[in-house]
Amino acid sequence: MVEGYSLRGRIFDAVVYLVLVVLALSCIAPFVHVVARSLSSYAAIQESSVFLWPVGFNVDNYEFLMTSDRLFVRTFLISVARVLAGVALTLAVTALTGYVLSRGDSLHIPGLGVFKFVMLFSMLFTGGLIPIFLAYKSLGLLDNFAVLVLPGALNVFYAIIMANFFRGLPMELSEAAFLDGANHSDVLFRIFVPVSLPALATIGVFAAVHHWNSWFDGIIFMRLNTKWPLQSYLYSRVTQQLLQNRDTIDPTQLQNMTPEGLTAAMIVMATLPITLVYPFAQRYFVTGLTLGSVKS
Amino acid sequence: MTTDQGSTIRARFVRPDRYRRTPKRPAFGVVWQQHWMLYAMLIPAALSLLLFHLYPLWGISIAFVKYNPVKGVLGSPFVGLEHFDRFFSGRLAFEIIRNTLIIAIGKTIVVQCIAIVFALILHDARIPILRRAVQSATTLPHFLSWVIIGGIMVQFLGSTGPLNQAGATMGLPRVNFLGNRTIFPLILILSETWKEFGWGAVIYLAALANINPNLHEAAAVDGAGRWARLWAVTIPGIMPIIALMSCLSLGGVLNAGFEQVLVLINSLVSETGEILDTYVYRVGLLEGQFSFAAAVGLFKSSVGFLLILLSYWLAERFANYRIF
Structure with missing residues (x-):
């Protein structure tokens, strides 16, 4: 220098x-x-x-999407619902599981070792696409909104990050509360969660981006396109265009629009929410990387 | 305890705390009375593991039968390894595994190299606003799905797209970038690089920021120029992270990027673009050969599992990093 x-x-x-x-x-x-x-x-x-x-x-393309493409409006709303439900569920499960993992070590809770083993195993080995499809089908999850949010509720990576964050909190916080007669749920929800809001916000932003971007589960588990999230619908449009590879126009339906222009507008609409949360995601992503590195 | 090495080996294989802990462990009844709430808190996670991870494992058995959807797995005739045999005796197996390896390895190498070079350049930039702006712009694609990126690629690289249009005005022939099977793997590798190099650089930037500035100053006082300091201080400083990332990347050698390939693949390029994941999806869910596809999928997830364990072992052995 x-x-x-x-x-x-x-x-x-x-x-x-x-x-x-x-x-x-x-x-x-x-x-x-x-x-x-x-x-x-x-x-x-x-x-x-x-x-x-x-x-x-x-702005014809946008006007068409908003007023005439009912599938677009529908799938957009499904995506919004999915993000809200998915983030709430993920945060709840992550906080609960992270708390137990952070406490369990010092308390020697019987059975926790087995749970941890299964958790890590599930991260490294999956049954593969076909067994998962058949299992979810037999659970009645096909064409069911729940399939978009339930399987992702427990993210092992988030749970470990959360546990490490809780371990980094000063012991005095919880010990004083336990002496005053508080139980585990008091400590988690009244002390740990309020002081961990930045960590929870980080995980929430990442979960929201994940849910907004997911489309493959929609394609395979939803046989009706009216139950797709937005990005599954976008997938079907993009692959169609890729196959034709040339803009063929259906003149009866689209007087003044090319399918390419419509797809472009849809891409913009699917990108917009991400760019809105992007500043937050960016502020936290280095935190997210270093959060898990605090070891007990 | 005689030598340093002896004590390390002992520390790794003997776990003294296991013996110390046993007599102190309280009875289960006492633990339950005091801490039953912890078990209650674990219910959602345990249910989730049970239903969405463990229960599907049972379905792996479908790979060893000739599946009849009406009779279920137990009612279907057992065929042993017939599906595996059929897959590996076909010409397609070689082609698909080759494609998977070429695409996955190509991606790892190119993405990591560009990320490292980019991090080194960005670390040298001394205008904070420029640094932040460049980092924002280059990490944005990481946060978008392959559907969006693929849609943008179809528009940007298509025969009426701006790239072809610009080429046409210069007298170049129009190229069908996404329908040419010779360059398709290259397109996959380059688009992955474009999407991920900014994100990949984040970890190297963190490592660069941790290098002690005194080392740079000392080297500069000794007369080392920029180039000399790069090789003597900076590169050795981030070498542990490079070693770690190289070890860990081995675990992903069979993951060539399912979502990316699924969005971009088409009949013109399937010969060089079909990978294990897309093959399982196409044959299993689109053509309905559940048993055969499950067998191919089981092959992939088993080998992938072993590779991940190997990569973690290598990371611990050579990069001194414990995952768990």
């Missing part, structure tokens, strides 16, 4: 900044293009004259 003021140092700095800016732009440009395309006119998309700025600006 000493020779940074020499000419060579400055040229080096300039090259470094140039590389960084080019990398950052290459990550953003495709998104900008899709936004521009979603706001462009039918003719402009047909001539593929859209680059990073809308050509023939209009």
Whole structure:
């Protein structure tokens, strides 16, 4: 850092900044293009004259999605419901399990070793797609909203992070409460949870992103597309377009829109919620990485 | 206890606390009375493990029978390893395993290399606002699903997309990037890199921030230039993390990226793009050959399990890192 003021140092700095800016732009440009395309006119998309700025600006694609594409509105709402239910459930299970794991070591709770073993085993070995599909089918989870939130309720990784966070809290906090006659649920919900809100928020943001982004479970467990989350619907549109690989238009349905423009608008709508929580996710993601590293 | 090495070996294999703990352990009745609430708190997690992880394991047995959906697994005739035999004797097995390995290994190497170089460059940038902006831009794709990224790729790389359009104005022929089986694995590797290098750099940036600045200053005083310090201070400083990531990546050698391939694969590229996961999905759930697909899936998850254990062992042995 000493020779940074020499000419060579400055040229080096300039090259470094140039590389960084080019990398950052290459990550953003495709998104900008899709936004521009979603706001462009039918003719402009047909001539593929859209680059990073809308050509023939209009909001027809968005208007169509909101007013005429009932499946879009429906799947969007299902995704919102899924995120809310999924995050609430994940946080509850994570806090409860993390608490027991953080306490169990010092209390020598019988059976906890078996539980931990099963938990770690489940993280490393799964039955595979077919056994899982058949098992969930026999549990009556096909075409059932619960299949989108219940299987992800226990995330072993989150539970371990939470347990490590609880272990890092000062022992005096809980010991004073136990002396005053508090039980485990008092300690967890009145002391541990309130002081762990940043950790819970981190896990909540990650769970929300996960639930918003999941689509494969919708495709395999929901036979009716009216029960899909938004990204499953988007999947079916993207693969259709990939197969045709050329914009074929159904003129009876879409007077002034290309399927590409509509898909672009749908991609923007699916990306928007992520970009809204992104600043929070970003603030916490380094915390998330280091949170689990505190070991007892 | 005679030598250092002797005591380490003993510490690893003998667990003295196990013997010390036994007499102190209170009776179960006492524990239950005082701490029954802990068991109650564990019910949701235990139910979840039981229903969604342990119960499906029973379904693995379907891989060894000729499954009849009407009669169930127990009513179906037992065929032993016939499904495995059929898979491995076919030409497809070689092709699919080859694709899986090429794509997975290619991704690990390219993503990690770019992430390391990017972290080194970003660490050198001295304008805080620029650093933050670049990091925000490059990690954003990590938080989006492959459906969104795939949709963007179809639009961006399609025959009417801006890349082809720009090429056409320069007189280049239009290329069907997503329908060419020669370059399809490369497209998968590069798009994975584009999506994940920013996120992958986070861990290296943390390691870089932990390098003692005195080392840099001392080296600079000794006359080491930027380049010399990179090789003498910076690279050795992040080497433990590089070693750890290399060990752990072995566990994912059969995971070529199910969701990515499922979004981007099409009939034109299946020869070089079909991987174990997409094959199980296609043959099992789309074509209904449950038993055969379950056998292929069991092969994958068993080998994957062994690879993960091996990678954890390597990480402990060579990178001095304990997972559990």
